[in-house]
Amino acid sequence: MFTITPRTLRALFTCAVLSLTAAAHAQTVFRVTTIPEEAATEQMRKFGPLASYLEKQLGVKVEFTPVSDYPAAVEALVNKKVDLAWLGGFTYVQANLRSRGKIVPLAQREEDTKFQSVFIAKTDSGIKSLADMKGKQISFGSQSSTSGHAMPRGVLVEAGINPEKDFARIAYSGAHDATIASVVSGKVDAAALDITVWKKFVNENKVDTKAVDVFYTTKPFFNYNWSVHADMPKAMQDKVKAALLAISPNVPEQAEILKLNRATRYIETKPENYKELEAAARNLGLL
CATH class of the missing domain: 3.40.190.10 (Periplasmic binding protein-like II)
Known part of the structure; x- marks a missing residue:
């Protein structure tokens, strides 16, 4: 016991x-x-x-x-x-x-x-509009990102673009700073991201807008x-x-x-x- x-x-x-x-x-x-x-x-x-x-x-x-x-x-x-x-x-x-x-x-x-997303590309890429992205390699941020994926995808669909069919390749960077880096390095031709992160990089001289810049900005959300x-x-x-x-x-x-x-x-x-x-x-x- x-x-x-x-x-x-x-x-x-x-x-x-x-x-x-x-x-x-x-x-x-x-x-x-x-x-x-x-x-x-x-x-x-x-x-x-x-x-x-x-x-x-x-x-x-x-x-x-x-x-x-x-x-x-x-x-x-x-x-x-x-x-x-x-x-x-x-x-x-x-x-x-x-x-x-x-x-x-x-x-x-x-x-x-009144938030917005921006689409960026190299200034010598020939991409000046959403339609110009067809056939190109494109990057979003995280698949769960509002400004880096959901809203930009909605804009593309409204413009008559089917990302899965119209782009040569879709990448997901996982983060907005990585999205910018993927365009700067040439890994992709264009990308979508948070406008405030883009402005931060520009203001801190972390990106050369003569080489990479915004070609489209979404409506507010x-x-x-x-x-x-x-x-x-x-x-x-x-x-x-x-x-x-x-x-x-x-x-x-x-x-x-x-x-x-x-x-x-x-x-x-x-x-x-x-x-x-x-x-x-x-x-x-x-x-």
Whole structure:
């Protein structure tokens, strides 16, 4: 017969206390991730200051962890492996469908209300219009990217172009900076990407517009947002939203956060903003 001795009881009690302490510690860590629109090092540089800001505002430890690809960001939020995620419009739609409507968009950049994609090509390629892309090698970003795939594909279809039939080859770079590199290096003839990443590369002299430049810009659409899972307590949701909306361009360290995130300010957003994008994605067979 097994006898519980005082020593065993003390050991069991210690284990229970340690387990509860570990659980409590885990609950005090607020986890943040983003879709990898650029290289992991750039993601860390961009969102590190925001993580520090949120840590002060929320009163808990905030950890930022980059993921390998767009689907990984979706799964992390749907499965509550992270508390807050920066998603594109299309990845938000995917996450909301995967979770059966349990993803809550809190805030977006003011720029995300009228976002655009650009098509770029080498200036000596002879590509001056969408029609000129026929027979060429083309790159999109991630297959789950709004500005790097879903919206540009929609524009092409509207123009009477069937990417699978009319292009010599379709590549998926996985990230906007890689998309630019694929055109600059000549791996592809033309590509589509996020307009803000393109402007960033131009402003930082990371691309020579005499060699590679924009030949087509899409109409505006709703894009990126910060989202949480609906299972997060409402009080915490409100606190996170308030922290994001409070980031001010008039406070130097906060202005730097906005600059790194290519934003003038954060504003509220709502699920209805992405209904048109969801409908377009369904029409394209992407959902």
